[in-house]
Amino acid sequence: MTRPSDPLLLSPEEIKKQEIFFSSPRVPRRLERLIEEYIGRKTGKAWDDRVVLDRIRAAVIAQKGRYWARGRDRKISYEKGYDVLAYLGYHAPVYLVQTELLLHRLVKNGLLPRHLRVLDVGCGPGVVSAAVVDYFGRLDGPTAEVAALDLSEENLEAYTAIVGPYAEHKGVVSVNEPLLADLRHPPEDALSGQFDLIVFSNVLNELQGLGPEEKADLVARYAGLLSSEGSVLLVEPAEKATSTGLREVQCALVEKELTVYAPCTYLWDAPCKPERCWTFEGGPEVRPPRLMEALASGREGYRFKNTDIKVSYAVLRTDGLTRWGTVARPGKVVRLGVLSSHVGRQVNLCAARMSGEIGDEKRHVVKVCDGTTKKPVYAVLPGYARNKGNEYLLAAEYGDLLLFRNAKVKYNKDEDTYSVIVGKKTKVTPLGGGDMP
Template sequence: MRVDRLDETLIFESQDKELFLSCFQEPRKLPEYIEKEILKLVFDSLKLDINGNDDVTLLIKRLPTPFINKVIFDVESMFSDEMSLYSDGVHESAALYLGRHLSYLMYYLPVNVFKVWKPLVDLQVKDKLKWKMRILDIGTGPGSVAVGIMEYYRMMAEAFPYLNFVLSFVLLDGQREFLTIAKRLINSLTAYMPPNLFVSIEESICRTLDSPEDISVSGEFDLITMSNFLTINEMRNSQNAVAIVSALKDSLKKDGSVIIIENGIKNNCLSFKTIRNDLVNQGVYNVYSPCNGIWQPKKEYSCTCFNMVRCFWEIPLIYKFLRDHGLKKGGRYDVPFNYAILRKDGKTKYRAEGNNRFYVQLKDLREYIDRTVNVKAIIRTVIDRGDKISVSLCDGSMDLGIDDDSSAVWIEPVDKEWLVKKGLNLPIVAAEKITLKKVKVIAHGTFVVIPRLRMQGSTEIEIEY
């Protein structure tokens, strides 16, 4: 990998991309030092003595039982009773997290760390990441996104030790308790970074963004991140989302990106897609990924389909302990979420093909039942079914609603071993472009014919990362 001298972006060379992407073959594993620093912060907040030589297992066993019970109660109830909390006149997010900041840190930071990796990969495979990044993280919480970016760049710094990397964060959150946690955690984790990765917190801002007028930051940023900031749980953020995100455009460098990440809950997906559509249709931003048109550029968006990206991980030690002590949540090995990367320079991850002479658009598949066709599309979502996977596709020719998932185009479940034999050694993930040649269209459904795609022995598959 090298640095472009003109725009300071990171450029993959020869086999760099394949080597780097191979790191994503295995489920993500939260480094034990992150869990340890989380627990050290908790011990300090509870004013408990700590033995620095203890590992994560020993540390967590030393937590008081009443505190463990409180964490479990908070996690199980945090997003189920928020409406009753709002009635007391306290600002929504203040009421939602009141007295629960440590519980949120222990449970929600680990599960959110790796979500930012997918949009970072989207940017990097098209040479849109820089060696030196100034990042505005809005709705920082305990620091999930910042820690995720640090871990991503740590992996790069270790893979390419001859390059230097610099991350400078401006943190913004309405909760002073969260900012204190985030700053302490980020600063403690810098000790684990390789010597060619420099991480700093430029500024932390305690401010609630209720309107565009509340945005007051100096300078421009390479990256603006927002995670779980527009969720319907954050009511005012969601209500004023279009105006707030629009106003951030002035703080974004001309070649910068806005990354918005939301959880995989259906209602949040609908709200998230509606906000994205408004931002693009009003001409504020363009979508860089994941929803690119295959055959023509998408200038307007009306789709509100419920699709999720999933990252796979190993259950962290903190989760295992909490589940052993009664927590019902936290047992999933896949973490579903939604994301969008917005830019103002018109750049997209994939360019429109234009010429579809030898391919069939997804909207026309009904006309090709029992025939063999060629298809190009973006992978909407991937469902792991053990030895098989199911894949849903979109090429921009169909607009789907939130409840139209069964009407989407799906590839019939296919054996993973068969895919390896076809040369696909990297995992199939959402938001990548897939080309299928000699795939059969079959009819699915009783009363309404819905086309499905079936792999054949002669089928050729190519995924563009």
């Protein structure tokens, strides 16, 4: 198990710059202008021309319809120019910031080297690549090199027009010419390792006709391009089907001997085989750029405002490294996978917090998991029972390990889930170390 020999360590000044960005994130002005200029060249009209905006709105509506479709009707593609413009106007701002958040966490964990080599698989118009450029642009000294591939000529046209000039403007990231190729069958020798980070961002859910095992096979083949210290980052929207689909691929990758670094922790060293696992986290609200504001200025403008970060992700390794390492479990704790035998009883257990707040002040609710669950498990803290002994449940971050003492188990028949009731006498404390939420 190895971390980079020359890790990217941020100075206090660099940490402050990143924190300022994340406190009120937005698409940088220079990148915003490059997108607007590309729209102008592509359409022959001003980016905020009424006809252009109406056509982008129509493309956004159509994309949403295809995204929410199921089965054979779910065909997501970006083969038309306005599909790409709609992506840049509606999806790109949130995806840019959430990518930078994940990069920042990888840096805080010491998983990225000072000179980073990234492969952006299914790059689209270049949001992940632009995020690398923007993040490194706030650093003093570290550099990065980005390679990318995508099947769509329209996407790569936008990538070349936007990401390349943005990288030149920042001057710290080298962006290679993106490769026009089917990510499922890239030409032999078209990609040369060793990459320190391979990213599949909002890609796997769009691969039609492939099941979890086949998607895992695909990711595993790309993992062969990793350096000995490298990581694979899988990112999907938090919508239920895509989020649970990501966990299915993750489970299949574990069977192929890749290791989950974060956010999941297998506290009992047992393969995770949940029936359904919907887990994601949120982030800071993104300030809408001018293009999004213009799109949202018409009737039903809310349909074109997208500023909330909700993301499902997995960081995988080929060297066995995990976020928490070896965790010592206290004696006499119950696995979540056997809660059916403890309904109505008071138990001790350890688990990771795997959601934000999904309840309210009257009834706090968070999802928890220890890697053995067959059915979803939620920790429930009634507002009246909150005290200094149990409120760490709410202070813990996504992925943090918790120890529960004297919690009551309930089964929710209507939802087919289990609840761990945190009462006044329940103690909730941290378990282990680790530093990546």
